[in-house]
Amino acid sequence: MKIKTVTDIITECGGAAVVSEALGMSLYTICDWMTRNKLHPKHWKKLVDTFGININDLLNLTPSK
Numbered sequence: 001m002k003i004k005t006v007t008d009i010i011t012e013c014g015g016a017a018v019v020s021e022a023l024g025m026s027l028y029t030i031c032d033w034m035t036r037n038k039l040h041p042k043h044w045k046k047l048v049d050t051f052g053i054n055i056n057d058l059l060n061l062t063p064s065k
Helices: 005-010 014-021 027-036 040-053 055-059
Strands: none
Touching: 005 014, 005 027, 014 027, 014 055, 040 055
């Protein structure tokens, strides 16, 4: 099984604009996450609840500082 990147997860959710709107965050911030491959754990629940993202995909991401 291939470990997903933040870009994979954001794309699975419908793209940066969709995630930006759902989380109430700027598009720039979401794109920055994709570039850095970092997604702060405080946003995981919203992604799981809103988009049905598998929590294991999030747990396998590189930890965010």
